[in-house]
Each structure stands twice: as structure tokens, then as C-alpha cells.
Amino acid sequence: MTTANKIESEISALPPHLQAEVLDFVQFVKQRHGIANASIADSNLQSGGDSPFFQALSDAGFVGCIETNEQLSTSYKQHIDFSAKVGVQA
Numbered sequence: 001m002t003t004a005n006k007i008e009s010e011i012s013a014l015p016p017h018l019q020a021e022v023l024d025f026v027q028f029v030k031q032r033h034g035i036a037n038a039s040i041a042d043s044n045l046q047s048g049g050d051s052p053f054f055q056a057l058s059d060a061g062f063v064g065c066i067e068t069n070e071q072l073s074t075s076y077k078q079h080i081d082f083s084a085k086v087g088v089q090a
Contacts, residue, residue: 016059020052 001009011022030036050058057063 016052017056020056023052 011019014022054063
């Protein structure tokens with residue numbers, strides 16, 4: 001079994017969020033040694049796919065766990081109930 005096969009076997013046994021961490025480490029090592037960074041993640045992003053980090057968050061259920069108006073950042077005060085806050089005057 002070649003080293004590449006051993007690495008592939010070890011990485012495939014990891015959960016998605018740790019696979020993304022390994023990929024980040026590989027990219028760091030390549031950058032540190034001046035190796036061109038035409039990585040799988042970059043080609044995946046260019047082809048319209050999601051990054052490993054985004055995919056890990058999606059797999060964990062974090063992405064998409066809240067559904068709301070896209071303009072929530074500008075209209076959040078209209079959506080929050082301040083009635084339980086101490087010192088708020090009605």
C-alpha cells in the first residue's frame with residue numbers, strides 16, 4: 001500500500017469537519033514550502049461547489065437552522081420581543 005493510499009484511508013475514516021481540518025493543514029504545508037496551490041477545495045469552489053468548512057457546518061445542521069427574512073440584519077429590532085427585558089418602557 002502506497003503512502004497516498006494510507007493517507008486516503010486514514011482521512012476517509014475521519015468525520016467531515018476533521019477532513020476539512022486536514023485539508024487546511026495540507027494547504028498550509030504547501031504554502032509554507034512554496035508549492036503551487038491548485039487544490040481540490042479551490043477547484044471545487046470554482047466549479048460552484050461548497051467549501052469543506054461550509055459542508056461540515058451543513059452536515060452538522062448549523063447552516064440552515066434558522067429561517068428568516070434576508071434583511072434581518074437591518075430589521076432585527078422588529079422581530080425581537082423586548083417585553084421580558086428589565087427597564088424597557090412600553
